[in-house]
Every structure is written in C-alpha cells, then in structure tokens.
Amino acid sequence: MSIVASYAALKGASTGDLRSLDVRAALQATIAASLEFTAAAEFVTLESKVPGKAYGMFAKEARTSRPINAALYRSDLTANELVKTIFGPIEEQDTLYLDQCLYTAAMSFPAACDLLKAGNQKSPGTFFEVFVAHLFASKFGVSPQTYVEVQSMGMQHRIPTDYIFELSSNRRIHLPIKISTRERVVQVWAHQKMLDGMMGAGRFRGILVCLAETNKQKEESVVEVCLPNQWAAYQMYIATMSRVYYLDPPIKYLSLRESYPHIQVWPLSKFLQESHNIPSAAWT
Amino acid sequence: MSIVASYAALKGASTGDLRSLDVRAALQATIAASLEFTAAAEFVTLESKVPGKAYGMFAKEARTSRPINAALYRSDLTANELVKTIFGPIEEQDTLYLDQCLYTAAMSFPAACDLLKAGNQKSPGTFFEVFVAHLFASKFGVSPQTYVEVQSMGMQHRIPTDYIFELSSNRRIHLPIKISTRERVVQVWAHQKMLDGMMGAGRFRGILVCLAETNKQKEESVVEVCLPNQWAAYQMYIATMSRVYYLDPPIKYLSLRESYPHIQVWPLSKFLQESHNIPSAAWT
Numbered sequence: 001m002s003i004v005a006s007y008a009a010l011k012g013a014s015t016g017d018l019r020s021l022d023v024r025a026a027l028q029a030t031i032a033a034s035l036e037f038t039a040a041a042e043f044v045t046l047e048s049k050v051p052g053k054a055y056g057m058f059a060k061e062a063r064t065s066r067p068i069n070a071a072l073y074r075s076d077l078t079a080n081e082l083v084k085t086i087f088g089p090i091e092e093q094d095t096l097y098l099d100q101c102l103y104t105a106a107m108s109f110p111a112a113c114d115l116l117k118a119g120n121q122k123s124p125g126t127f128f129e130v131f132v133a134h135l136f137a138s139k140f141g142v143s144p145q146t147y148v149e150v151q152s153m154g155m156q157h158r159i160p161t162d163y164i165f166e167l168s169s170n171r172r173i174h175l176p177i178k179i180s181t182r183e184r185v186v187q188v189w190a191h192q193k194m195l196d197g198m199m200g201a202g203r204f205r206g207i208l209v210c211l212a213e214t215n216k217q218k219e220e221s222v223v224e225v226c227l228p229n230q231w232a233a234y235q236m237y238i239a240t241m242s243r244v245y246y247l248d249p250p251i252k253y254l255s256l257r258e259s260y261p262h263i264q265v266w267p268l269s270k271f272l273q274e275s276h277n278i279p280s281a282a283w284t
Numbered sequence: 285m286s287i288v289a290s291y292a293a294l295k296g297a298s299t300g301d302l303r304s305l306d307v308r309a310a311l312q313a314t315i316a317a318s319l320e321f322t323a324a325a326e327f328v329t330l331e332s333k334v335p336g337k338a339y340g341m342f343a344k345e346a347r348t349s350r351p352i353n354a355a356l357y358r359s360d361l362t363a364n365e366l367v368k369t370i371f372g373p374i375e376e377q378d379t380l381y382l383d384q385c386l387y388t389a390a391m392s393f394p395a396a397c398d399l400l401k402a403g404n405q406k407s408p409g410t411f412f413e414v415f416v417a418h419l420f421a422s423k424f425g426v427s428p429q430t431y432v433e434v435q436s437m438g439m440q441h442r443i444p445t446d447y448i449f450e451l452s453s454n455r456r457i458h459l460p461i462k463i464s465t466r467e468r469v470v471q472v473w474a475h476q477k478m479l480d481g482m483m484g485a486g487r488f489r490g491i492l493v494c495l496a497e498t499n500k501q502k503e504e505s506v507v508e509v510c511l512p513n514q515w516a517a518y519q520m521y522i523a524t525m526s527r528v529y530y531l532d533p534p535i536k537y538l539s540l541r542e543s544y545p546h547i548q549v550w551p552l553s554k555f556l557q558e559s560h561n562i563p564s565a566a567w568t
Contacts, residue, residue, distance in 0.1 A: 150517065155544070157513045190474035190522055197521030229441045233434065237481030238474055260439070 006030040018137040032079035034112035047221040055222040065114035067214040067222040072103035098269035139275040167279040192239035206241040212248035226252040290314040302421040316363035318396035331505040339506040349398035356387035382553035423559040451563040458488040476523035490525040496532035510536040
C-alpha cells in the first residue's frame, strides 16, 4: 500500500475503538510504506549542537526531512519487527532497543511526510497522536474519550480534552500528545489544573508524551529548544504532571528529575516497563 | 512617512519606555500611513453570519484584508483625531465614539498589512500589542516589565510573562494582548494561575485585551469563533481574569457577564472610563 493510502486507512480506523487491531494493522502499513520510501532517500549527517547526540536528515530531490537522531533510528528493522516488539511482551527486551523501536516507528511517517510535501504539519501530528494513543489503549486495554462532562449546581458543560483513559473509578489518565512543545506547553498544565479543579486533585493523572524538541537551523545544524525553568514553575504553581515521556528525550528535561519539583521525564520505554503499574493507587 | 518606515520607527521606539511620546508619535505615523493606504483600496461588503453586525473588507489588486466591522471603522477620521481622542480626556466623550476611535486605530495597520503581504501575521500582532501596551502605560503612568522574579527556598528563576504593570505594592496588572484567541486562550488563565501561585491570589489582576474573533470563510462570509463554555470553565477552575476588553466584542462573550462565573467582558472604551479606578483596592 502507498503512504497516502495507508495513512488514509489509519485515519479511518482511528475514528473507532483505538484499541482495535485495525488501527494496529493500518499503523504497521503506514510505517512500512514510510520506511520503504525513506530508504530510497539519502541520509545526510547534520551538525549537532546537542551535546552527546548525533543527528542526520533524509534528503530527496529538493526536499529534506526533520532531524533524525542517528543513535535511535534503526533503518535495518522492518515495520513488522517494530510493531511486534512494541506491542509484544517487553520483559526480555533491552531498554535501548525498545526506545529505538519506538523512535523509528514514531519518526517513520513524519520523516516521509517532510519529503513528500513541505509545510504539512497536520498529518505527522495526527499520525503521532494515533500511534501513542493506540499504544496506551493497547497497554491499558481501555479505549479513551476526548471530553469530560462537568456538572456544578445546575450548570452542565461538555468540555473537550486530550485523551482521557478511565482505568478505575478513581484513576483516570489525562494524556496530551505533542510532536514538540515550545511555548504552547503551558496548555498541558492548564488542562491538568482544570481537571483537578473539576473533579478533585489527583483523580486524573497527567501524562505528556512528546516526540522531540529538535530544531533545524538554516538546514545545517540541530539544536534542542528547552525551557526547563518554566516547566518547573508550571509544575510548582499550576498543576502536577505525573510523567513526561519522550521518544528523543532532551537531557535538560531528563535532568528535571534530579531537583525540586522533580518532574518525572523519561524515555517512552519506561511507559512500556511500568504500564501495568499505572492503574494501581501505589503508582505516583 | 511610508507604512514600512513608520512601523520600523514604532518597533524601535517600543523597545524603550512604553509611556514615551516617541511611541505615541510613531503609532500616530503608522496609523496615518495605514489609513492613507487603505483609503485608496476598495471597501467590499461581506456576508455577515454574526447577528447584528455588518462586515466588509478592503480589496486591492489580488489582495483582501481581514473582516472590518462596518459600524466601528471610521474612515472619515484622521490619525491625529484618533490619537487625540484616545489619549485625551474622555469624560465628555460618547462611548460608541470612543470604541470607533479605538477600533479604527487598532485595525488600521493590520488591514493595511493584509493588502501589502499575505500571511504576515507577526507585524499586525506586534503593532496591536504596542498600541494596547502604550495605552495602558499612558493611562496608568507606569512602564511595564515582561518578566517576574521568583524566589522560593533557594531557587531563583526569572520567568518571562506578558506585560506586568506595578501600580502599587499590592496591585499589579497582568496584561496579555491577543489579536484573536482561538484555542490558545487557555494560556492566559494558566499564566494568571502561575502568578497567583507564585505571589498570592489577587495580587496580580489579570486583564486580557483582544481585537476580534472574526473569521473570513472562503473569502465570502464572516463568522465569530467563540467558546464561552470553555472560558467559563477556565474562570471556574484555573484562575480569575478580572477583565476581558475587546475592540470588536463578540456578543457570546459579552453575555458571559450575565451568568456565573460572570466573566467581565467589555468593549475597550470601558477601560478608558475606569482606568483611574484600577489602582484602587476597591476595583475588582
């Protein structure tokens, strides 16, 4: 199937139950078509201004892709292998290998899109959202909703939200998903605060999933755009996000774990390793 | 002076004290050049889907402007008259006339920009921000800053903010300024919540100023994009905004005053009429 046809099938399947194997099949087909397409492109090394990380980009005719983390992107793996690893039992798997599989799957279609059509921001975002939402729905065995109902002394509103997973009567997960955050990230803490205010603090646990914070400067070098002091202030003064998982975690955000308010930023492999604990009241 | 030269002068002047008469002179020159430019364009009536409001747009060669509220835009007034009215004594002035002057001044440069260069979103936003910030700085007699310093048990951060006016030791104004809000507006309540959390609730009063919420559909009709239920939820569960002033106020937002949580949405003329009261502890 072509990239366009498989992505259309994915969009169609994602309007139904996000746990379904139709979604998984369409994801795998989209990843397969994307990997095949980018395999035919040139991989050009970029100058990395991010300490400890090497980046490249795909180039084809006049178009180039977003930065690709060279240590995480595994062009030697097939879509079938990626999907089998990510959605299979993970106990025996190496953490780095899990992160490579997650990163390669998540980056496949966005990188291909960049080569197909410049400035198409929406399709990569939708793909990434469906990929992550399907992952969470599969691991939790729960289909999410994207609204909450608020009742307060005669008022009743339905408020649109990011994905909400009801794991038990007192444990719901609020899951915003972003390709990158930039200055818009305060929305995540604001929505968490609203849920806390509506339903009671701690009833909805906030988990943010992001792809990367890389930025290509003048087509030649790669930087990461991070605002750790602002994240700390949001966590201190707006609301508590329980986890932030990254596919390509910036060191500056991983370091937020080390000092107050200890925001728990982790590679997404950590989710695979702890997903079975998340419904428990002991998980914080 | 040309539009480009006067706008460049305005940007230069706005990096200094926002109360200064240099800013006002550059604003007046930019408004004058913009009005002169749009006067040479055609004014085309648009189909309005907004009850009770008539809209048109400027058209020149292949380019068209954003929607212009026909009852608020006064092409018969000069930049000198607009600036004199807005920054002069307002006691004797009719409320509608004040709103017409404010709207015409605020819309002059954005409308001209639309005809000069499609897709230039940044210059209209900067102009509008400087116009409103200069208005507040002039009326308060205070120059704003755009950060707060946070000290908390050994941590010290400088957090960037929207405009902050220190009116007294216990009355500061937090002033976000937006051409339109859309889904990004939750940022405003989130920043207010952060200031409340850092410094104590009620110490920073939040005032949001917006131009309009109009949207041109397929170049032919005008709608207003409003989410009043979401605004009510933000006001109930995130933080309190003391005022929202609009240049072209949507009826759906003005109606928020009528029912709980009674968000105080007003035409910007209200600010001119009450600005002398805002420093007082009695103003809520």
